[in-house]
Amino acid sequence: xxxxSKVQYFDTEGHENLPKVIKEIKNYLRSLQADGNTRFPRxxxxxxxxxxxxxxxxxxxxxxxxxxxxxxxxxxxxxxxxDEFYYPEIPEKLRKFFVGVEIPxxxxxxxxxxxxxxxxxxxxxxxxQDALSIFGGSMPLAIxxxxxxxxxxxxxxxxxxxxxxxxxxxxxxxxxxxHLLSKTCGLVVNEIICKxxxxxxxxxxxxxxxxxxxxSKSPEILDPESE
Numbered sequence: 001x002x003x004x005s006k007v008q009y010f011d012t013e014g015h016e017n018l019p020k021v022i023k024e025i026k027n028y029l030r031s032l033q034a035d036g037n038t039r040f041p042r043x044x045x046x047x048x049x050x051x052x053x054x055x056x057x058x059x060x061x062x063x064x065x066x067x068x069x070x071x072x073x074x075x076x077x078x079x080x081x082x083d084e085f086y087y088p089e090i091p092e093k094l095r096k097f098f099v100g101v102e103i104p105x106x107x108x109x110x111x112x113x114x115x116x117x118x119x120x121x122x123x124x125x126x127x128x129q130d131a132l133s134i135f136g137g138s139m140p141l142a143i144x145x146x147x148x149x150x151x152x153x154x155x156x157x158x159x160x161x162x163x164x165x166x167x168x169x170x171x172x173x174x175x176x177x178x179h180l181l182s183k184t185c186g187l188v189v190n191e192i193i194c195k196x197x198x199x200x201x202x203x204x205x206x207x208x209x210x211x212x213x214x215x216s217k218s219p220e221i222l223d224p225e226s227e
Contacts, residue, residue: 007192007193007194007195008020008024008193008194009194009195009196009197010167010194010195010196010197011196011197011198011200012167012196012198012200012201013136013137013138013167013196013198013199013200013201013202014166014167014196014200014201015051015166015167017166017167017196018051018052018055018166018167019055020194021052021164021165021166021167021168021169021194022052022055022056022059022060023059024169024193024194025043025056025060025162025164025169025193026059026060026063028162028169028171028193029060029063029065033063040063040064040065041065041159041160041161041162041171042065042066042067042068042155042159042161042162043056043060043065043066043067043068043161043162043164044068044070044145044146044149044155044161044162044163044164045067045068045069045070045145045164045165046070046071046138046141046142046144046145046163046164046165047069047070047071047090048071048072048088048089049088049089049090049091049094050069050071050090050091050094050095050098052069052164052165052166053067053068053069053098053103054094054097056164057101057103067103068103068104068106068149068154068155069090069098069103069104069105069106070106070107070144070145070148070149071089071090071105071106071107072088072107072110073107073108073109073110073113074089074107075087076088090105104154106148106149106152106154108148108152110141110144110148111144111147111148111151111177111180112125112126112128112129112140112144113125114126128140133202135192135195136167136168136195136196136199136202137196137199137201137202138165138166138167138168138195138196139168139170139195141165142163142164142165142168142169142170142172143163143172143187143189145163145164145165146161146163146172146174146175146187147174147175147176147177147180147187148177149161149174150174150175150176150177151176151177155174156174157174157175157176157179157185158173158174158175158185159173159174160172160173160174160190161174162193167194167195167196168192168194168195168196169192169193169194169195170189170190170191170192170193170195171189171190171191171193172187172188172189172190173187173188173190174187175187175188
């Protein structure tokens with residue numbers, strides 16, 4: 001597949017980039033279409049509340065692209081206070097909509113999640129996540145979404161898909177968790193479509209928000225968004 005090789009970058013990490021991520025995926029699909037492609041890679045989302053798959057369904061309908069929604073496990077939660085926790089989940093109304101438009105929802109333990117009592121395994125998984133996070137905090141999530149979709153039978157080993165989070169999209173050759181690091185059928189990140197340039201969430205203390213005055217004086221380090 002031929003396409004412009006330019007990667008699009010965002011100034012921050014986080015959910016605020018989701019509309020721009022969908023825009024860059026649309027640009028990517030247009031470039032494939034211009035090269036004569038009529039079938040497009042499936043989109044595999046790691047989503048907490050279903051907003052990404054819904055936005056993609058609305059914005060990318062003309063490409064007739066298939067969408068898969070991978071969610072966090074049922075017990076996933078975020079601490080919001082000393083004794084308060086938030087459990088993100090796709091609302092029931094949206095779940096029914098996804099069923100109606102044939103967007104499968106894959107929910108279960110993510111491949112890199114810790115296992116109680118398996119300390120050595122957990123250290124290895126944490127090391128793997130830490131290594132992948134040098135490409136941004138969302139990259140480990142994007143890769144786990146593809147592994148989960150493949151483990152569940154919605155994606156085939158060797159199939160190219162677009163893995164998507166709220167601030168990252170990449171073309172990935174899929175593999176299962178079992179074969180993740182295989183030299184013959186392991187997972188491969190083929191292209192990065194878009195990602196954060198500055199890690200304002202995952203490494204906030206080390207990398208403060210970008211100096212916009214400096215960026216304005218150095219346009220070569222800030223790519224404009226494609227049309």
